[in-house]
Amino acid sequence: xxxxxxxxxxxxxxxxxxxxxxxxxxxxxxxxxxxxxxxxxxxxxxxxxxxxxxxxxxxxxxxxxxxxxxxxxxxxxxxxxxxxxxxxxxxxxxxxxxxxxxxxxxxxxxxxxxxxxxxxxxxxxxxxxxxxxxxxxxxxxxxxxxxxxxxxxxxxxxxxxxxxxxxxxxxxxxxxxxxxxxxxxxxxxxxxxxxxxxxxxxxxxxxxxxxxxxxxxxxxxxxxxxxxxxxxxxxxxxxxxxxxxxxxxxxxxxxxxxxxxxxxxxxxxxxxxxxxxxxxxxxxxxxxxxxxxxxxxxxxxxxxxxxxxxxxxxxxxxxxxxxxxxxxxxxxxxxxxxxxxxxxxxxxxxxxxxxxxxxxxxxxxxxxxxxxxxxxxxxxxxxxxxxxxxxxxxxxxxxxxxxxxxxxxxxxxxxxxxxxxxxxxxxxxxxxxxxxxxxxxxxx
Numbered sequence: 001x002x003x004x005x006x007x008x009x010x011x012x013x014x015x016x017x018x019x020x021x022x023x024x025x026x027x028x029x030x031x032x033x034x035x036x037x038x039x040x041x042x043x044x045x046x047x048x049x050x051x052x053x054x055x056x057x058x059x060x061x062x063x064x065x066x067x068x069x070x071x072x073x074x075x076x077x078x079x080x081x082x083x084x085x086x087x088x089x090x091x092x093x094x095x096x097x098x099x100x101x102x103x104x105x106x107x108x109x110x111x112x113x114x115x116x117x118x119x120x121x122x123x124x125x126x127x128x129x130x131x132x133x134x135x136x137x138x139x140x141x142x143x144x145x146x147x148x149x150x151x152x153x154x155x156x157x158x159x160x161x162x163x164x165x166x167x168x169x170x171x172x173x174x175x176x177x178x179x180x181x182x183x184x185x186x187x188x189x190x191x192x193x194x195x196x197x198x199x200x201x202x203x204x205x206x207x208x209x210x211x212x213x214x215x216x217x218x219x220x221x222x223x224x225x226x227x228x229x230x231x232x233x234x235x236x237x238x239x240x241x242x243x244x245x246x247x248x249x250x251x252x253x254x255x256x257x258x259x260x261x262x263x264x265x266x267x268x269x270x271x272x273x274x275x276x277x278x279x280x281x282x283x284x285x286x287x288x289x290x291x292x293x294x295x296x297x298x299x300x301x302x303x304x305x306x307x308x309x310x311x312x313x314x315x316x317x318x319x320x321x322x323x324x325x326x327x328x329x330x331x332x333x334x335x336x337x338x339x340x341x342x343x344x345x346x347x348x349x350x351x352x353x354x355x356x357x358x359x360x361x362x363x364x365x366x367x368x369x370x371x372x373x374x375x376x377x378x379x380x381x382x383x384x385x386x387x388x389x390x391x392x393x394x395x396x397x398x399x400x401x402x403x404x405x406x407x408x409x410x411x412x413x414x415x416x417x418x419x420x421x422x423x424x425x426x427x428x429x430x431x432x433x434x435x436x437x438x439x440x441x442x443x444x
Contacts, residue, residue: 074127074149074151074215076127076149076214076215076216076249076250077127077128077130077147077149077216077246077249077250078128080103080105080130080132082245082246082248082249083103083130083132083145083147083242083245084132084134084145084220084238084241084242084245085100086098086099086100086134088238088241088242088245089134089143089238091234091237091238091241092134092136092141092143092222092234092235092238093136093139093141093234095136095138095139096136096137096138096139096141097136097137097138098134098135098136098143099134099135099136099137100132100133100134101133101134101135101142102131102132102133103130103131103132103133104130104131104132105128105129105130105131106128106129107120109129109130109131109146110131113131113144113146113219114144114146114206114208114219114221115167115170115172115175115195115197115206115208115221116166116167116170116171116172116175116195116208116277117146117166118166118171121148122148122159122162122163122166122217123148123150123155123156123158123159123162123217125151125155126148126149126150126151126155126159127149127150127151127215128148128149129146129147129148129149130145130146130147130149131144131145131146131147132144132145140225141222141223141224142222142223143220143221143222143223143238144219144220144221145218145219145220145242146218146219146220146221147216147217147218147219147246148163148216148217149215149216149250150215150216150217151215152215153214153215153251153252156212156214156215156216156217156252157212159217160189160210160211160212160217163210163217163219164191164210164265164266165266165268167191167193167208167210167265167277168265168266168267168268168275168277169267169268169269169275169276169277170195170275170276170277170288171276171288171290172195172288173286173287173288174197174198174281174285174286175195175196175197175206175277175281175288176195176196176197176277176278176279176280176281177193177194177195177264177265177275177277177278178194178195178196178205178229179193179194179229179232179262180192180193180194180262180263180264180265181193181232181260181261181262181263182260182261182263183209183211183232183236183239183258183259183260183261184254184256184258184259184261185240185254185255185256185257185258185259186209186211186236186239186240186243186254186258187211187212187213187214187218187239187243187246187247187252187253187254188211188212188213188214188252188254189211189212190209190210190211190212190239191209191210191263191265192207192208192209192210192232192235192236192239192260193207193208193210193265194206194207194208194229194230194232195207195208195277196229196281197281198281198283200283201227202225202226202227203225203226203227204223204224204225205223205224205225205226205229205230206221206222206223207221207222207223207224207230207232207234207235208220208221208235209221209232209235209236209238209239211239211242211243212252213243213246213247213250213251213252213253214246214247214250214251214252214253215250215251215252216246216250216252218239218242218243218246220235220238220239220242222234222235222238232260233260236258236259236260237258239258240254240258264438264439265277267439267442269291270291270293270319271442271443271444272317272338272439272440272441272442272443272444273291273317273319273336273338273436273439273440273443274291274319274321274336274432274435274436274439275291275439276288276289276290276291276321277289278432278435278436278439279321279334279432280424280428280429280431280432282422282424284421284422285323285326285328285422286326287323287324287325287326288323288325289321289322289323290321290322290323290324291319291320291321292319292320292321292322293317293318293319293320294318294319294320294335295318296308296316296317296318296337300402300413300415301388301390301398301400301402301415302361302365302368302388302390303357303358303361303365303368303370303386303388303402304354304357304358304402304404304413305354305357306354306413308339311339311341311346311349311350311353312341312342312346313339313340313341313350313411314340314341314342315339315340315443316337316338316339316340317337317338317443318335318336318337318338319335319336320333320334320335320336321333321334321335321336328419328422329419329422331417331419332417332419332422333416333417334414334415334416334432335413335414335415335416336412336413336414336436337412337413337414337415338410338411338412338436338440338443339410339411339412339413340409340410340443340444341409341410341411342409343409344408344409346409347406347407347408347409347410347411348382348406350406350411351382351383351404351405351406351411354404354411354413355383355384355404358370358384358386358388358402358404359372359384361388365390367390367391367392367393368388368389368390369388369389369390369391370386370387370388370389371386371387371388372384372385372386373385373386373387373401373426373429373430374426374427374429374430376405376430376433376434376437378434380407380408381405381406381407381434381437382405382406382407383403383404383405383406383412383433383437384403384404384405385401385402385403385404385414385426385429385430385433386401386402386403387399387400387401387402387418387426388400388402398417399417399418400415400416400417400418401414401415401416401417401418401423401424401429402414402415403415403429403430403432403433403436405433405434405436405437406437407437407438407440407441408441410437410440410441410443412433412436412437412440414429414432414433414436416429
């Protein structure tokens, strides 16, 4: 059973890899317009935003063209006096001295100024763009402020949502969303995302605040190296300082004290499932994860005995995550299955039964060896993970990481085949399972 299961999922992943190669190329050529963005907040609250995307081609910005001299054109943020200065950057860290490294505008700005930015402008028809970089020689930390000025506030709101979508659908290699927040009191609205890169004893983190300030969309990124994800306080304070300078000209000043509330960035591609940027990082893979809709999981690897129809799930579906541009076996990937039940009790009963099936698997499946690799127990999530090994009798072994967890009326099942030099730690898999459960709150 284990061998045939491996072959079928491997073939599915091979098809997913090729499909996503084509889809990724197309998506990299254009950012979809008019999409409804859903932001998942903490315990499952959902807030809707209007998304906006611009053409991939970077058209000339008015701030760097002769048309900028037209009397009818807005002069909002026409010079760099409203940008964050070295004194304002001090709130990023008390140690050392921050200094402005470089300031550019218009088409002189880089094609990519902050993490996950796929193109130079979110609003190619906007007025102007400013990019200012900072350095702290003592701590080796860096930071950047990116500001796009749109023609009016409604267009700026669309530009803001486009930038948020860039972060939520990030395809930068070796980049994972470690934490997310919704901000209030800073501009009109905002988010903070913490991205981890290149895992190890210490990790490079990029903490990014995106803020809507009247006609301006502002990004502040702070790059640090640490053993764990940084808290949002420093970037929140700096973004607030920067937003106050901008809103004096642009409008959209914030009200109340600056606050960052834990929240997940939206996944508009597959609501209810993880975004590729949620997936764990493997040192051996330097290409981004991508997702593709897959057939719902069968009975599992041999231990689980999954049967969503028998369990009377109201709805269920699966997404497979692969790395189509990486040199990995076709079996490599991760499957995420979400099932929605008629009640919390029904979901809890299903999760409990699967846990019993896997925990007792060695007694019922002669060629199986199962090791529990952790339990998930919070006020809202209950689940367990395992490493299951199946011997085929011809000297071959197939190894899988299995996870099942429930929250409310939903159950989430993860499956990850362990291959040579391509494995996750117990902690990384359990963290991924918890993230998948959090994402499942948007599954309708």
